Structure formats: structure tokens, C-alpha cells
Amino acid sequence: MIKLFDNGAYLLHGTELVEDNAEAGAVLASKLGSAPSKEEASKNTLAYGILAKHNTSDNMENLKIKFDKMTSHDITFVGIIQTARASGLKEFPIPYVLTNCHNSLCAVGGTINEDDHMFGLSCAKKYGGVYVPPHQAVIHQFAREMLAECGAMILGSDSHTRYGALGTMAIGEGGGELAKQLLCKTYDVAKPGVIAIYLDGEVQKGVGPQDVALAIIGATFGCGYVKNKVMEFVGPGVDKLSADFRIGIDVMTTETTCLSSIWKTDDKIKDWYDIHGRSEAYKEMNPGDVAYYDGVVYVDLSTVKPMIAMPFHPSNTYTIDELNANLMDILDDVEKRALVSLDGKVDFTLKDKVRDGKLYVEQGIIAGCAGGGYENICDAADILRGKSIGADEFTLSVYPASTPIYMQLAKNGVLADLIETGSIVKTAFCGPCFGAGDTPANNAFSIRHSTRNFPNREGSKIQNGQISSVALMDARSIAATAANKGYLTSATDLADIEYTHPKYFFDKAIYGRRVYNGVGKADPSVEIKFGPNIKDWPEMVPLTDNLLLKVASVIHDPVTTTDELIPSGETSSYRSNPLGLAEFTLSRKDPEYVGRAKAIQAVEKVREAGECMGKAFPEVKEVMHAIKEKFEDVCGSNTGVGSTIYAVKPGDGSAREQAASCQKVLGGWANIAKEYATKRYRSNLINWGMLPFVIDKDFDFDNDDYVFIPGIKDAVKNKTEVIKAYVVNKDFAEIELRLGELTDDERQIITDGCLINYYKYN
Template sequence: MLHVTSHGVYYKNGRFLPVEDGPAAGLPAPEEAKKGTMAYAILEAHNTAEGMDKLAIRFDAMASHDITYVGIIQTARASGMKQFPLPYVLTNCHNSLCAVGGTINEDDHVFGLSAAKKYGGEFVPAHQSVIHSYMRERYAAPGKMILGSDSHTRYGAYGTMAIGEGGPELARQLLEKTYNISYPKVIAIYLTGAPIPGVGPQDVALELIRSTFKDGAVKNAVMEFFGPGVANLSMDYRSGIDVMTTETTCLSSVWPADDTLKDHLTVLGRGNEFKRQAPADGAYYDGVIEVALDQIRPMIALPFHPSNAYTIQEFKENMEDLLHQVDEDTVHQLKLKNKPASLLEKIVDGQFHVDQGVIAGCSGGTYQNIVRAAQILDGHAIGADEFWLSVYPTSQPVNLELTRKGYITSLMAAGASIRSCFCGPCFGAGDVPANGAFSIRHSTRNFPNREGSKPSDGQVSYVALMDARSIAATALNGGVLTGADELPDAPVDPAVEPFSYDDTPYKARVYFGVGKADPSQELVFGPNIADWPEQVALPENLLLTVCSAIYDPVTTTDELIPSGETSSYRSNPIKLSEFALSRKDPQYVPRAKEVLAVEKLRRTDPDAPAVKEALMGHDGKDTGLGSLVMALKPGDGSAREQAASCQRVLGGVANLAAEYATKRYRSNVVNWGMLPFIAEGVKDWNVQPGDKLYIPGVRSALDSGAEEIPATLIQNGVEKTVTLKLPGMTREERDIVLAGCLINYYAK
């Protein structure tokens, strides 16, 4: 199905040549030939630096949803922002249905509207659109770059390079600064053939993810899609694959701009924004992944990661072994004291029975996906037993067209529940299953707790990712797991899906304020909206206490700060910090608070007895106290800055890792004034909560540009010299940490 080449290649005359064959084919050196990629042309057009080795990017537009935009605007406002200098879209698709905390969700929406009026932004009210659907419909076009404070900011199918980052990176754009990265690797994703009936975009995406995630084949790279297979895919199909590239840990993605895209932009009323885009003959790539679309089969990604994927046929042939492994992973991942009922009990007469289906969000709720599901279920009922199905159209214009064509009627008649345009099921804030239930979802993630369960309260449920077509096929069979290719009349996805676009709902409800800043408007603050607490500059010496040590192969941002209902407190940094690592290490917060309390006392009375005891003989006048989180590979998943900022609010000063799962999480750590340490062999240090790390001269070392800093690890009274590393920290990143955080840096 997929063939991965991990070394450099040239693309010439429809073939890939090893780099060593380039001279014989008359091709230039890789440094010159890489200019033939689509990614190079787009990056060059947006780069403000003198060269292309170190990029300084300015974006065409930005987007945030209602878990992130309050913090971003508050950060930028505290740093001196007077108006939005580029189009900035504020959507309300994440916490629209969360009732936790009373009025605080809608209070944030009111704040967002007031900010759009004051600073000149675009405000999309709740239930109008999922953030990424809105940006595809209204902003994405060939050659553009868009930045979003959501990890699934991917509009490559529209010829746009889009990047999902933590909030501070958006604040930098609002302050007219640049997005600074080294020139990324560009990996060719070469598509051939056409999908067979019953295979949807999620199936292709899951195959890509399972083939690339574990070995980091495309980590922090740009995935550049092209090849003859592209012409066989509709725009929705392309977008369904593209949005899931986030789960490979790539930086961004881009596709060709062809006639299919031209016609689609014309339907959207933006045909004038089209321009052709394709790789040049002879372009150089850092690797290639060849995807034979006709060999992809319906897939299922078992808990607790999209890369834990198998064909549905493989799953059925190995059900007992695979479900036993999920049982074991559940106990380990969720740190359960009591083992829940085994998923093996869901095998009845050799068939696996699921409890719930959900088709939703930026990946699942698109027009073509829902049309296929409606066609499969048309004239049939899903039944009155345990299994139930929910469908969330991705935007009101999409919902309007589905309604006019009768597809919503077919789904409702089949017993499906039609919901609003909302991202909730994707992050654990909608359609939470019953305890022990198994949910199949066409959404983006199936991390622990993404389905909304609370293991600390004995509540555990499961999410597996599947394509809408196979979810509908399963619903057709009353919840018996079924791949859509098993249907006798499996649906075919045309390369052009007939679609009419009517944006009347947007014209009726969206506040279009881009370029219309009104400084006289006042921001409207609800009682939960709070400023960031003051952060102090990095002291000369540090004595850090390990407050959590995580030895999982990968730690997601959802584990660092849970998604779902906890995100209702997103606009109150102190309240939100109470949930940090709450489902992974419930003692983290009290441990960190204990260290922070003594550190605050040190700042006012460095000779206080409690301070002297905590400092272990070091001078409180130039030695600061702080907490540290150790995780082998933290930061996979969401772009939410709260994964780092909550640690900082609780007195966090550093992370210690073998490596960071994503660039965006490492950036969040730095932007919130924490040191992004890595260390070789850190797993063997056996670091545990309560251990200390003394780092003398850390401020001077950081300021001088040092990439290696000696430190002393103290475990049970035994001292050991260790080396901490800060590879690749830029001068600006160092200055941000020295200042204490991004806000302090700009305030200076």
C-alpha cells in the first residue's frame, strides 16, 4: 500500500531518482533543485529573512477557536497590540456546548465579539462552523500561508501551507513579529490509482499515519502531495486526508492547484484567487512516500492513538489479541488500580459489537462524507438497541446543502441524531459514551480521555477512529463492526462531488470586521476572564524539584492538560492550571504548588527558615526554586499552549525530555519562559517525583549561548553530575526564557 523512501530523491518525468543519479540526468545539486517544490515557492514568498536557511514568516491570515483566542488576545494586548494587523478569524466551535462553570463559555464568546470589534477581526458565532471548514471556505487558496492556534490547521488541499501552533506564536503575528523556523524537510507524498468503493479519506489517512508516526518519517517536515492519483480525489476527499497529516507530526502540507480546485473555488465564489501550482520537473525531495490508493482498505485505529491502526480485516482476524492489548494499554495509560471489564466481552458469536458512532468535525463532518453515510443508511434503521449514531455537519452552508438535497432527512429517518457545527466529540466535550462503551468516530484523535471518560472516578470508555463510510456500514448492521467495502453495493466517491454553496447563514450571523478596528470599543470581560499571573525572570542559579516523571513512550498534550470540560476554564490561567496532569499524575499540582509557595516566599524573604531548608544550603538571593516535569517524549497532539502555560503558572521552570514530540509543544515551553532541556539516556536516570536538579550559573550559560549545561541530580541524598542540553535555541528564544516569558520579553 505504502512505500517509504527515507533518503533524498529527484522527481523527474514522473519518476523518482536517487540523489546520486541526479548528475547523470542533468539535474542540479539538491540545494538548487529543492526550489522546484511547491513548498519552497510558498515559503519564499512569505519569508522576510535574507536567506532561506532560517525563515522569518509572515502569514496571510490567522484563525483561533474559543479554547485559545482569549489567551492569545490577552497576551498580545499585554504586549502592546493596538489592532489586528492581518485577518484574524475567531470561531466558537470547541466549547459551544460545555455547561461546566455556568456562564463562562458564553462570556468568552462575548469577549471575542468585543475584541473583533475593537481590533478589527472576523467573529463566527457558536454553531455556525468548525474552525477549519470556515477557513477552507473563506480563506484558503493556492500560495497562501495561514496560522492557527489548533493543531489541525491544515489547508494543503487548497494549495495553502497552514500551520497549527501554540497561542504565543499567534500573539507574535499580532505584534507584527515573524514565525521563525529553520527551512524544513519536504517529503513527497506520491499518489497513484483511485480508491476502491467503500474506502474513504480517513482510511487513506490512517494508513499514512501508521506508516510514518512511529519512526518519525515526516516529523516537522512538509508533506507535499502530488501524482496521478490526486486527480481521482474530490476536494472533500483531499481535505479529509490532509487534515489528518497533523497526526504524523509533520509541520505542514500542500497539494497541487488543479482544475478540481479551480472549479471548487469558483463554487465558493472565490475563483479569482486560483493560480496553478505543481512541483517542477526535477524537484528535489528529502524523501518520498508512494501511496497506491487502490490498495488501501477500510481501517480502524484502536485506542489510544491514530497510529495504532489496522485494516478492519486485520482487526477481525486478530480481534482477541488486539483487544487484549487495548485492555493492557488501558490499565497502563490511565494508571488504573482496578482493571475494567475486558473489551473481549464485546465479541459475540465471532463479531465485534460497538456502542456508538460519531461522524464529526473538520475530518468527518464534510459534505461528501455525510452524503456517503446517508446513501448507505437510506431506507434503513440503525435499530433500538445499544448502538446509536450522531452526525455533525462541519458548517452551516454544508448543513444547508445536505438539507436541501434530502441527505439530512435520510439520516434522521434512519435514527441518526443530527447535531450542530461543533468540534466537541473530537476532544471529549460531546456525545460521551457510557462507561465501558466503545465508540467509532470519524474525527481526528482517539487519545486517552478524548471521549470524555474520567478514569479517576472509575469511568472508562474507548474511541476508535474509522471512516464515515464504515461507520455507516456498522450502523446499518446494528453496531456490528463492518467495513464499507463489505457492503454488496459499496458506495463510490466521484472525483467531483456535485455541490452548491450558499453562505447566507454566514451573511446573517458572522461579524465581518477585518480592517475595521474601532479603538473606542471596550472589551467585555466575564468574571472568569483573568490576566496572566506575573512571571519572573530566570535567576542566576536554579534548584528544581521533579514534580512529575512520565515514562510513557509518548506523552500527549491531552495528558499534560486534559481536553473536554476542563477547557471551560481556558480564560482563567490559575483555575485551569488546577487540572494540569490531573488524569496522568493527580499529585503533580499539589507538589508544584508546594514548591511555588516557597519560591514566592524566597522572593520577599530569602532568609526565611522554610526557604533556607528548601535551598539545601544555596543562597536564596541568587538561586531560584521551581518545578520540573520529566517526560520521555512530551507534546504530541494539540497545539493548545495551556499544556505548557499551566506548568508555568504553577511555578514550572523547565521540561526535561529525551526529545520533544512536536515543534509546537517545544515552542510553547519556550514562549512560556521554561527551559526545554533534553538529555541523553534520561530514561536511565530513573528520575522520580521529589528528586532535585541543581543548575548553577544557568542564566549566564543561557545568555552566553551554551548548548550544554552541567547540573547536579540529587536523588535520595546522592549527588550525580549530569549534562543538560539546549540544542538549536535561537537568540530570541534564549531572551524570552531569560525574561521569564514572551509577555515579559515584549514588555521590555
Template sequence: MIRITRSGVYYRSGAFLSEEEGRTAGLPAPAQAREGTMAYGILKAHNTLDTMDRLAIRFDAMASHDITYVGIIQTARASGLTEFPLPYVLTNCHNSLCAVGGTINEDDHVFGLSAAKKYGGEFVPAHQAVIHSYMRERYAAPGKMILGSDSHTRYGAYGTMAIGEGGPELARQLLRKTYDIAYPKVIGIHLTGAPRPGVGPQDVALAIIGATFREGVVKNAVMEFFGPGVGSLSMDYRSGIDVMTTETACLSSVWSTDETTRAHLTALGRGEEFKAQAPADGAWYDGLLEVDLSTVEPMIALPFHPSNAYTIREFKANARELLRQVEADAAEQLGIKGAAPLTDKLVNGQFRVDQGVIAGCSGGTYQNLVRAAQILKGSAIGPDEFWLSCYPGSMPINLELTRQGYIADLMAAGASIRSCFCGPCFGAGDVPANGAFSIRHSTRNFPNREGSKPGEGQISYVALMDARSIAATARNGGVLTGADELPDCPADQKDESWSYDDSAYRSRVYFGVGKAKPETELVYGPNIADWPEQIPLPENLLLTAAAAIYDPVTTTDELIPSGETSSYRSNPLRLSEFALSRKDPQYVPRAKAILAEERKRRAGEATDALMGRDPKTTGLGSFVMALKPGDGSAREQAASCQRVLGGCANLCAEFATKRYRSNVVNWGMLPFIAEDVKDWNIQPGDQLYLPGIRVALERGEESIQAVLIQNGAERPVTLKLPGITQEEREIILAGCLINYYAK
């Protein structure tokens, strides 16, 4: 189904050659041949430096939703923001349920509108569009680069390189700074064949994620899609695959463009933005995935990660064993003991699920919901436990589905039609019952992502599937069914275009790009607070472990939970109370206790926590040890909450994503690596003493000599700061990005 080549290859005349074969054929060296990739051309066009080994990127546009834009604008304001220097879209698709947290969600929406007016931005009111659906429709086009404060910022199907990052990186763009990275690896994704009836984009995406994530095949790389298989796919289908590339841990993605792309952009009223885009003959790739679309089967990604992927056929054949593994994972990761066995949902050899959801940037496309409606037409979901909800990705999609009668077909079958809202993707909508099993065409199935509260003994499960198989399951009354099992499953067409009507946007969206009104007053609700002041890095540091996490991967949802806690995203101190709350409930009180001693030190009061060290030169702080932190969301709060509580460092074997490491640095924390840290057996309360840490950073050292203190015993250890740039050092020395720009 998927063939992986980990070594570099040339792409020539539709075939792939090894480096040696390429030399024999007279092809240029890889360093030159890489210029033939689509990614190289786009990066070069947006790079402000003369070299391509290091990149300083300026983007064409940016987008944020209502969990992130308040913090970004507050950060930029504290650093001198006067107006938005590029198109900046503020959507309201995450915290749209204004009953959660009282008035504070709508207070933030009002702030966002006032900011769009003051600084010259585009404001999309709640329930109008999912952030990525809107950006596809309005901004994505071949050759562009877009930055978003959401990890699923992916518009590669349009020929756009889009990147999801933490809020500070967007604040940098607002301050006319650049996005600085080393030139990334580019991995070729060569598509051949065409999908079979019943196989949707989520199936293709889960197959790719399952093949790549665990071994880091495309981690921090650009995934470049091309090949004859691209031509067999509609734009909706391509986007459905593309948006899920985030779950491979890649940096970005880009696709070749063709007449399907041109026709779609023309339908959106932006046909003049089309340009042909394809790899040059002889282009060099740092690795290769070959995907025969005709071999992909309907898939299911079991809890608790999109890479935990199996064909539905395999799952059914091994359901009891696989479900027991999910139960074991739940007990280990969530601490839930004695939960009702999932195997009880096996009835007469059939697995019964409780809920279906088709939603968001991956599920709520026109084509996905048309297929679901066609599969369900004339059927009834039934009055038992199973229920289905459908969320169109935007009002134009919703409008066309309504005009064509597909919404009526879904409603007549018993599906609940919801607004354009991301909530089910991160636990703010359609929370299943305790012990329930939900199948979703959405982006993630991390622990707690569905909204349960394991700390209160709750647990529910999410598996990812394609809209087609979810609809087939709904038609079968909740019995898990692959869409290819239906005798009449409709096939997807490459030219499945739809009539685009943006009248809903023209009636409600504030279009203020380039029309700043500096006299506008920002509207602050009572929950919107400034960032607490942070101090520069002291000469020495004595850090105490406030949490130690030995899971193979720690997600940002575990570092700061999503769902209703996100209502407090505009109040840094209040939000920090939830840090690691579902992973280590004692983290916050431990960190606060250390911070209290640090505050005594700053005030000149005596503290025994320094253990005799000079209070004028030695600062106190906390750190989090996790083997591989930062998979998942781009939300900066995963790092900023630690900083607000006195965090000074993360210590890990490796960072799961570049974006989380960037958040750590931008909030003034040291991103330490120690590959053998698991063997150190660090526990909460253990300490790291970092003598001369400030001087070491100023000198540009990447190896930091420290002292590990455990149970009164001391031993020297070496901490690494691989690849840390001069600017990153200066940010940490200043205490955080805000301080750095204030200087």
C-alpha cells in the same frame, strides 16, 4: 500499500531518481533542486529574510477557536496590541456547550465579539462552523500561508501551507513579529490510482499515519502531495486526508492544484484566487512516500492513538488478541484495573460497538455525510445500545445536505443530527458510557479524549474509522463492518461538488477585518483573568521534579486535559489546577509546594528549600520529566499551566512536536534534552541544580552543566539545548514572551 524512501530523491518526468542517478542525469545539487518544490515557493514568498536556511514568516491570515483566542488576545494586549494587522478569524466551535461551567463559555464568546470589533477581526458565532471548515471555505487558496491556534490547521488540499501552533506564536503575528524556524525538510507524497468503493479519506489518512508516526518519518517536515492519484479525488476527499497529516507529527502540508481545485474555489465564490501549483521537473525531496490509493482498505485505529492502525479485515481476524492489548494499554496508561473486558463485546465472532460519531474538520464534510446517508437510506439503526450522531462541519454544508434530503435520510435511519461543533473530538460532547466502545470519524483517539474521567474509575474507548464504515456498522446494528463489505456501497466521485450558499454566514458572522473600532470596550466575564506576573530567569536555579512520566509519548491532553476543563481556559490560575490531573494527580500539590517556597524567597523570608544556597541569586522552581512530551493539541495551556505553577523547565529525551517545544520556550521554560534521561530514573522530588544558568544562556551555550540530586547523592549531568535561537534565549531570560515584548 505504502512504500517509504527515507533518503532524498529527485522527481523527474513522473519518476524518482536517487541523488547519484540525478547527478548522472545532470540535475542540480539538492540544495538548489529543493527550489522546485511547491513548499519552497510558498515559504520564499512569505519569508522576510534574505536567506532560506532560516525563515521569518508572515502569514496571510490566522484563526483561533474559543479555547485559545482569549489567552492570545490577552497576551498580545499585555505586549502592546492596537489592532489586528492581518485577517484574524475567531470561531466558537470548541466550547459551544454553554451549560458546561455556567456562564463562562458564553462570557468568552461575548469577549471574542468585542475583541473582533475593537481590533478588526472576523467573529463566527457558536454552532455556525467548525474552525477548519470555515477557513477552507473562506480563506484557503493556492500559495497562501495560514496560522491557527489549533493543531489541525491544515488546508494543504487547497494549495495552502497552514500551520497549527500554540497561542504565543499567534500573539507574535498580532504584534507584527514573525514566525521563525529553520527551513524544514520536505517529504514527497506521491499518489497513484484511485480509491475503491467503500474506502474513504480517513482510511487513506490512517494508513499513512500508521506507516509514518512511530518512526518519525515526516516529523516536523512538510508533506507535499502530488501525482496522478490526486486527480481522482474530490476536494472534500483531499481535505479529509490532509487534515489528518497533523497526526503524523509533520509541520505542514501542501497539495498540487488542478481543475478540481479551480471548480471548487469558483463554487465558493473565490475562483479568482486559483492558480496552478505543482512540483517542478527535477525537484528534490528529502524523502518519499508512494501511496497507491487503489490498494488502501477500510481501516480502524484502535485506542489510544491514530497510529495504532489496522485494516478492518486484519482487526476482525485478530480481534481477541488486539482487544486484549487495548485492555493492557488502558491498565498501564490510565491506571484502570478490573475494567470489563473488551473481549466481552465479541458475540458469535462479531465485534459489537456502542456508539458512532461523524464529526468535525475531518468527518463533517459534505461528501462524508452524503456517503453515510446513502448507506443508511431505508435502514434502521435499531433500538439497542448502538447510537449514531452526525455533525456537519458548517452551516453551508448543513444547508445543502438539508436541501438535498440527506439530513432527512440520516434522521429517518435513527441518526442524531447535531450542530457545527468540535465537541466529540476532544471530550465535550457525546461522551460514551463507562466501558463503551465508540467508533468515530474525528481526528484523535487519545486517552480521555472521549470525555471519560479515569481518576473516578471511568473508562471508555475510541477507535477512528471512516464515515463510510461507521455508516455500514450502523446499518448492521453496531456490528463492526467495513464499508467494502456492503454489496451496494456507493463510490466517491472526483467531481462531487456541492452548491455553496453562505447566507447563514452573511446573516450571523461579524465581518470586521480591517475595520478596527478602538473605542469599543472589551467585555470581560468574571472568569477572564490576566496572566500572573513571571520573573526573569535568576542567576542560578534549583529545580525539583514535580512529575516524572515514562510513557513512550505524552500527549498535551495528558499535560492539560481537554473537555470540560477547557471551560476555564481564560483563567490561568484556575485552569492550572487541572494540570496533569489525569496522569499524575499529585503534580499540582507538588508544584504548589515548591512555588510556595519560591515565593518566600522572593519576599525575603527564610526557606530551607535552598539547602544553604544564596537566596538572592538562586531561584526555586519545578520541572516535568517526560520521555517524549507534547504530541497532539497546539493548546499553549499544556505549557502555561506548568509555568503558572512555578515550572521552569521540561526535561525529555526529545520533544514530540515543534509546537509544544515552542510553547515551553514562549512561557519562559527551559526546553532541556538528555537522550539518556530514561536511564537517570528521575522520580518526583529529585532535583537539578543549575549554577550559572543565566550566564550560560547569555553566552549562547547549548550544553548546560548541571547537578542531579537523588536521595541525597549528587552527580554531574549534561543537559542540551539543541538549536535554541538567540530570540528564544532572550524570551527565557526575560521570563516569558509577555515580559520579552514588554521590554
């Protein structure tokens, strides 16, 4: 059972909840002798204490955070360092770890990916960072093993930067926010709400962390219960979970759209740090005797059953039993969702996977920061030991999350047990999570213990008429399915399995031999190694007095993911090349977008050159003439021209800043949305000088509409709440746009044109 409280609640002594309702005062008085105020009790959450410790402002309502450490992988660190270099970077002011777990395969693009790695190594030497070579560890497992510490804060450029189970508050953001930290600036955010995730009871045998995570995601994502808030895990159920189990739940909190997460700590976490040779990083952490939370997600762990998240979102959840009992009805619902997610561009069905009333899958994957943990793999091996995955279409691949885990699996025989079944065990690599490895066959169905199952995220290309799809499951039920030779099976159906739970021994010697640690040893004389695909950011102009925006894409989907804004997988080799990557913008959702954006960007380039736009572009001449009839001071020198997209709720998913920067380098100047799915996507827009407009009333935008916004620069500077704009080609229909809360620095970044300009000009 999962219950969302309608109100906030007090947590007494870490165990008892008192909901904040009309009777709360009397209940608290009877139990405590007095009723503490919400304001004081809210300071007793773990989240408040950590945020207060890292806040550099004197105002806890508007935080200015400085992080202890940072981490990035090889499809983000090049752009981040390039941004910081352009803004005056001299050396890394805090430990900054550069992992290489995304662009690890170098076959695509020749040496392009390895060039990024050499860029990273040379920057670690020059600026004093840590460089983790390919196949050593996925970004988040290395951070858990070597960076996390109780009470610390870590900023990462990957959305699944979550180390709360280890007592570390971690946040995944776009590259601009990391560049700010490299330049000794702050992460500015309004004080987030804190939601208690109250765990009670004990999980059943065969239930794994992904099952608990998917149950929570299914209950909270759609209603936005924890959106942009901190999830704080408390309650007696926490004590019943191993460290690895907690980590497996924690990493998936990103899919709820929360800001971050934190857990109370205990002897199991102490043991985890002891095993990893970092005992000094542990301290016991508990909320105060009376802590107030802005909401509560009550989870009875004993009622959680093996789960499956069907295509195309981690929140599309069912119990496996429910799916098997209502197979055709649920598959029919998936088809309806596919019509929205895939825009009807390809025929999609999973009904052809039903054989003799059972659902057959072609692929299983246990991988990455969510699935590649030691306990997940050992439990999967216990289920599969002595069995065969069969000689039909079904395949199973296992990716341990780090070389130390891989080494221990080899030493204790688990590796051999898995290989004997026909499973393939590979090195630490994030590819299956974002479409750069193990792409299923056309029309194939994959079950994965990984983080996301967005459309085409597994690597198929809808633009080529290809489609495969992913459901998320726990490693245990994936192993049960493998033992059943590809027929979907819940791990709890296998009552005779004995889980051996072999002890873990961490040997960091492999890191000592291969990982470059230059913290505190910056060497300015080192020359950075640039490959031909590593390009500087193009010049970007400041915001003009007025704006003329041409709508280049209209997206009516309820939610638009960052994967749809800039695809993952095949684009990875171009992440260090802003203009090359931009060619893929919206390629799966709206293949005509790039052409439309470039067409209006050509007008802006003529304007910037001081030439007459109207001579080269008659259509724009007519539009500008119509505008001048109503706004006589408007001219080419004070009116920028660019593109915008309209989307209902853009930005769910990855932290990748390229979802915004690609629009920017193609001449994008704004997004118009009903709301933004995540803070991090909105922040990415701002850091690239793009206006994050929100429109309250529905307006029927069409591609190629012209939206004129007079006085936009003054509106940004003067904090104008409602900004009037006009759809020129629709009889100057008036619309009202809002920018929402912006810090003074964010307003300056937008007016300067981007974060790089902000540091250049100020």
C-alpha cells in the same frame, strides 16, 4: 502498499521518481541530459516557493515567516488576545478569525463559555477581526470556505490547521506564536525538510479519506519519518481524488507530527473555489520539472483498505478486515497498550464487546473538521438510506462541519434520509473530538470519524474510575457498521451500494447574516467584555542566575500527549482562567502533580518577597546549605526555585499552549525530556519562559528530587551546548542537559521569563 524511501528523491515532471542513490546521477543524465544539484532542485518544491515568499529574512536556512491570515477558536483566542494585550496590541494587523466551535455548549459553568464568546465579539470590533458565532462552523471548515487561497500561509492555534489540499500552507501552533503575529513579529523556524507524499493508483469503492490518512499515519508516526517536515502531496493519484477527499486526508497529516502540508492543485480545486464564490483565490500549483525531496512516502491508493485506529493513538492502525480476522489477538494487544496509557488505574478490556465472534460498538460519530465534510456525510447517507440503526445500545450522531453544509443537506434530502434511520444530526461543533459532547457510557466503545483517540479524549474521567474509548474510522465504514446495527463492518463489504455524489451548492448568505467582519474597521472605543472567569496572566519573574528545580512528576510513557499534560473536555470552561485551569494539570496522568508543584512554588514566592526561604521551609534550607558548600556564591537572591517534570517524549497532539502555561503558572521552570514530540509543544515551553531541556543519558529521576543548575542564565545567553546540573539529594550526581537550537529571540524570551515580559522589557 505504502513504502518509505530510504533516501531522498527527484520528482521529474510531477510523475516520475528517481531515488537519490549511487545510480541517480546517471539516470537523471539519461532522462534530462544533465544531473541537477539537490540544492537547486529542492527549490522547485511547492513548499520552498511558499516559504520563500513569506520569509522576511535574507536566509532561507533560518526562516522568519509572516503569515497572511490567522484563525483561533474559543478555547484559545482569549488567552492569545490577553497575551497580545499585555504586550501592547493596538489592532489586528492581518485578518484574524475568531470561531466559536469548542466552547459552544454553555450548560457547564453557567455563562462562562458565552462570556468567552462575548469577549471574542468585542475584541473583533475593537481590534478589527472576524467573529463566527457558535454552531455556524467548525474552525477549519470556515477557514477552508472563507480564508484559504492558493499560495497563502495561515497560522492557527489549533493543531489541525491544515489547508494544504486547497493550496494553502497552514500551521497549527500554540498561542504565543499567534500573539507574535498580532504584534507584527515573525514565526521563526529552521527551514524544514520536505517529504513527497506520492499518490498513485485510485481508491476502491467504499474507501474514504480517513482510510488513506490512517494508513499513512500508521506507516510514518512511529519512525518519525515526517516529524517537523512539510508533507507535499504529488503524483498521478492526486488527480483521481475529489477536493473533499483530499481535504479529509490533509487534515489528518497533523497526526504524523509533520510541520505542515501542501498539495498540487488542479481543476478540481478550481471548481471548489468557484463553488465557494472565491474564484480569484485559485491558481494552479505544481512542483517544478525537476524537484528534489528529502524523502518519499509512496502510496498506492488502490491497495488501501478500510482502516481502523484502535485505542489509544491514531497510529495504532489495522485494516478492518485484519481486525475482524484476528479479533482476540488484537484486542489483547489493546489491553497491553491500555496498561501503559492508563497506568493500570482502571480495568480496561474490549473483549466483552465480542458477540458471536463479531465486535460490537455502542456509538458512532461522524463529526468536525475531519468527518463533517459534505461528501463524507452524503456517502454515509447512501449506505444508510432506507435502513435502521436499530433500537439497541448503538447510536449514531452526525455533525456537519458548517451551516452551509447543513443547509445543503437539508435542501437535497440527505438530512431527512439520515434522520429516518434513527441517526441524530447536530450542528457544527468540535465537542466529540475533544471530550465535550457525546461522551460514551462507562466501558463503552465509540467509532469516530474525527481526529484523535487519545485516552479519555472522548470525555470519560479516569480519575473517577470511568473509562470509555474511541477507535478512528472513516464515515463510510461507520455508516456500514450503523447499517449492521453496531457490529463492526467495512464499507467495502457492502458491494451493492450506489454512491450518488449529489452536487454541492454553497450558500454563504448565512455567514453574511451572522458573521461579524470587522477586518480593516478596528474601533479603539469599543470596551472589551470580560466575564468573571476571564483572568489576566499572573506576573512571571525573569530567569535567575541559577536554578533549583524540584521534580514534580516523572512520566516514563513512550509518548506523553498534551491531553495528558492538561486534559481536554471538562477543562474547556477554564481556558480563560490561567490559575483555575492549572488545577487540572496532569490530573489524569499524575493527580499529585499540582500539590507538589504548589508546594515548591510557595518557596519561590517567599524568595521573591525577599524573605528567608529556610525559615519557612526546613527541607529547602538543608538543600541550599548543601549547595552552598560546593557553590559558595549561591544565595536566595540569585537562585530561583521551581518545579520541573521529566517525561520521555512529551507534547504529542494538540497545539494548546496551556499544556505549558499551566506548568508555568504553578511555578514550573523547565521540562526535562529525551526528546519533544512536536515543535509546537517545545515552542510553547519557550514562549512561557520554560527551559526545554533534553537529556541524552538515562537518569533515574524520582519525584521530589532536587536538581541544581548553576549559571543557567549565562548558559542560555552564551549558547552553552552542554549544561551541567546536579541532583543534590542523590550525592550531587552530575547530569548533562542540552537546550538544542534556540534563536536569539527565544533565548531572550527565556531569560525575560516569558513572551509577555519579552515585549514588556524590550
